[in-house]
Amino acid sequence: MTSGCPALGVGLLRLAILGTILLLWEALARSGLLFRDVVPSLAKIALALGHLGTDPDFYRNLRGTAAEVGVSLAIGGSIGVAAGLLLGGSRLLGKAFEPYIHYLGPTPKIIFFPVMIMWFGIGPGSKIAMGALSCFFPVALITAAGMRQIDEVLIRVGRSFRARPWQMATKIYFPAMRYPLLNGLRLGFGVAVIGVLLAETKMSNQGLGFMVMQSYSQFDMPGMYALLLVVFALAILVNATISRLGGLDSTQH
Amino acid sequence: MTGGSAGEDGSTVEAAGGTPVLRVENIVKRFVTDSATVTAVDHVSFTVAQGEVLSIIGPSGCGKSTLFNVIGGLAEADEGRVVVEGRLMSGPDPAIGMVFQEESTFPWRTVGDNVAFALEVAGMARAERTKRVRHYLELVGLKGFEQHHPAQLSGGMRQRVAIARTLAFGPKVLLMDEPFAALDEQTRLLLGDKVLQIQQELAQTTLLITHSIAEAVQLSDRVLVMTYRPGRVKRIVDIKLPRPRTAEIIGSKDFGLYVAEIWSDLRGEASLGMKDAEAHLPQAE
Numbered sequence: 001m002t003s004g005c006p007a008l009g010v011g012l013l014r015l016a017i018l019g020t021i022l023l024l025w026e027a028l029a030r031s032g033l034l035f036r037d038v039v040p041s042l043a044k045i046a047l048a049l050g051h052l053g054t055d056p057d058f059y060r061n062l063r064g065t066a067a068e069v070g071v072s073l074a075i076g077g078s079i080g081v082a083a084g085l086l087l088g089g090s091r092l093l094g095k096a097f098e099p100y101i102h103y104l105g106p107t108p109k110i111i112f113f114p115v116m117i118m119w120f121g122i123g124p125g126s127k128i129a130m131g132a133l134s135c136f137f138p139v140a141l142i143t144a145a146g147m148r149q150i151d152e153v154l155i156r157v158g159r160s161f162r163a164r165p166w167q168m169a170t171k172i173y174f175p176a177m178r179y180p181l182l183n184g185l186r187l188g189f190g191v192a193v194i195g196v197l198l199a200e201t202k203m204s205n206q207g208l209g210f211m212v213m214q215s216y217s218q219f220d221m222p223g224m225y226a227l228l229l230v231v232f233a234l235a236i237l238v239n240a241t242i243s244r245l246g247g248l249d250s251t252q253h
Numbered sequence: 254m255t256g257g258s259a260g261e262d263g264s265t266v267e268a269a270g271g272t273p274v275l276r277v278e279n280i281v282k283r284f285v286t287d288s289a290t291v292t293a294v295d296h297v298s299f300t301v302a303q304g305e306v307l308s309i310i311g312p313s314g315c316g317k318s319t320l321f322n323v324i325g326g327l328a329e330a331d332e333g334r335v336v337v338e339g340r341l342m343s344g345p346d347p348a349i350g351m352v353f354q355e356e357s358t359f360p361w362r363t364v365g366d367n368v369a370f371a372l373e374v375a376g377m378a379r380a381e382r383t384k385r386v387r388h389y390l391e392l393v394g395l396k397g398f399e400q401h402h403p404a405q406l407s408g409g410m411r412q413r414v415a416i417a418r419t420l421a422f423g424p425k426v427l428l429m430d431e432p433f434a435a436l437d438e439q440t441r442l443l444l445g446d447k448v449l450q451i452q453q454e455l456a457q458t459t460l461l462i463t464h465s466i467a468e469a470v471q472l473s474d475r476v477l478v479m480t481y482r483p484g485r486v487k488r489i490v491d492i493k494l495p496r497p498r499t500a501e502i503i504g505s506k507d508f509g510l511y512v513a514e515i516w517s518d519l520r521g522e523a524s525l526g527m528k529d530a531e532a533h534l535p536q537a538e
Contacts, residue, residue: 153355160351161371
């Protein structure tokens with residue numbers, strides 16, 4: 001709760017922002033200033049959304065993209081967590097490898113896409129590789145940082161009670177790192193979606209990114225915007241779900 | 254007032270009476286830095302008898318915490334050994350239960366699950382665990398807080414959770430490193446009373462590391478005074494105050510005499526430590 005401004009006021013303001021944007025959009029669409037459907041009217045987009053909802057092709061592509069994102073998050077995320085644990089646990093490894101990961105992290109991974117196509121083909125393999133590659137870096141960095149932030153006395157408590165290595169991991173390290181891990185997962189998911197969709201728009205034969213580019217090349221602007229809205233909505237949904245998972249614990253912190 | 258049979262480095266200092274449960278023999282611990290080798294603990298020996306409370310007091314930098322880690326098995330001594338009931342310790346051992354100075358409860362576990370931690374690690378069955386947890390929470394006065402999380406408790410209560418967690422697996426020796434350091438004065442006094450009451454109830458052999466003279470005198474049967482760097486046994490003082498003791502004893506004349514006696518021992522060491530610390534400060538321009 002924000003002090004000074006009641007929750008109701010904030011909610012109304014948010015609605016007002018959304019309403020203004022929609023209003024401006026509609027005004028722009030009707031003004032005729034822009035070429036044909038570059039900014040289609042809201043009604044047209046809504047219609048396209050309706051079409052999308054009944055299109056079996058859309059669901060097939062959605063499943064494809066979701067599977068690619070899921071698999072790339074699983075692969076990139078688990079390798080990222082493992083690498084982060086190693087880097088966070090060993091000073092030497094951390095010092096040796098972290099500069100590379102740190103500076104490679106923000107570079108655009110899409111330049112590796114041609115390589116991925118050669119290695120994994122034009123199908124889902126190269127998209128998963130792109131997603132996993134994107135997801136690896138933030139997850140590894142956040143895990144390593146999280147590992148170093150663990151309250152050192154808790155580790156000593158575990159040792160003094162003779163916890164075995166797997167007990168240390170499951171009963172101390174992982175629970176102590178739950179916030180950074182969830183945060184890494186959230187960021188990793190975000191960049192995995194970017195990696196997969198970007199790859200799909202470049203060269204592919206299926207997926208939401210492919211559909212967006214198809215709509216674009218056929219100049220089906222309402223269809224394209226409808227797809228973009230779906231992607232936004234799905235990304236927000238998953239992000240909120242992950243945050244919620246972390247939020248449940250925050251009352252216990 | 255008579256001091257216990259005290260001796261400088263090397264000579265074993267025996268417990269006043271009863272069978273020794275804990276024997277600390279000729280512990281030496283050195284630290285190697287870039288420029289020099291520093292001896293933190295130098296041939297420290299003493300014993301603690303069954304049911305006895307021995308406090309180790311010394312100026313900061315005397316190696317108290319190093320000694321704590323060595324006795325608890327978290328650090329390895331360069332020389333010497335730690336023996337509990339005739340058994341040589343190597344590494345952390347169930348015979349010695351440690352309570353740390355820092356906030357050490359697990360924030361993601363409930364109070365009950367915190368106390369169950371060591372039992373869980375040791376593979377105790379759930380039913381037995383629950384019984385023990387209940388018993389020890391009641392002992393430290395936290396009955397009914399099983400389902401709370403540490404964040405919902407005060408600092409003093411959290412430290413009681415940590416003590417219950419350590420006591421729950423039944424260590425022969427309770428080893429505490431300034432367990433009240435993070436608490437305010439009033440909480441410290443009350444918690445001291447509580448710990449003393451528990452210690453008497455369990456006849457718990459206890460080794461307490463502290464820098465507070467009043468705390469040492471209030472809680473202990475004997476107080477071991479350490480020298481400043483290298484940490485050696487300077488003297489052991491018998492505290493012959495009547496039991497049960499509460500914080501009220503702090504006002505008594507005898508209490509004051511003991512505090513004065515220990516302070517006279519400690520004073521020289523503490524000022525050495527202070528001079529040393531000042532010498533290492535960057536000079537003001």
